[in-house]
Amino acid sequence: MASTLMKSFLSSIVLFLYLVHMIEAVSFLRKTDVHIYNDLPKNSKSLLLHCASKNDDLGNHTLYPGQEFSWSFRTNIASTTLFFCHFLWGSKQSAFDVFDSNWYFTYDINNYMVKEDGFYFSNDGDDHEKGVRKRSSW
Template identity: 55%
Template sequence: MSQGTPPLTVHCGSKDDDFGNRTFYTGQDFNWSFRTNFWGSTLFFCRFWWGQKTTAFDVFDANWETKGFHHTYTYVVNNQGFYVRYDETPSNHMLQINKWP
């Protein structure tokens, strides 16, 4: 997010965990770690509010993981949308995964 932009409010959770609403300003971050459940059905989702814009999507699904290898997902939000990179991806290569409506 650029300097001078409104704060971003995020609500993330899963079936078993709820991180509540968190408000972020330019340069702030939020992270958590976990292990997928025995059944391989772990799913985390987030809803985002930025000014008048809102959107929601899954930020982790156990089905995305390659057996035996677990990723670190890094998400970045800006006025164009949402970007992700994985731990083995170069830091200058972000994939756009969602746009603001």
């Protein structure tokens, strides 16, 4: 009797751990990070940005060269989460989506580097400059 009870208990624990693993794999439960890095020249004007989604306005931010702005979130259950940012640097401006849960493949880490010639993207969690590729120009 005790052996059957122990097997049942262990089976329940294994099932519970499996379910936790599967739930974490579901995208709307995974945490996503977006990082915006100001990689503009050291003596240049500050970068102004405003980021928002349908439900969350992250406000206006001023980033000086070398600074970063970041936030974390979970996508909604309907997989319709979309964040966009508007960037201003001197006379240049640009706006684009920085996260869209409908993209074919989404990353848990979304790094954007703002440079003199445009915007660069990587998804490396340890080094935001690793595997960088140009996303768009100003």
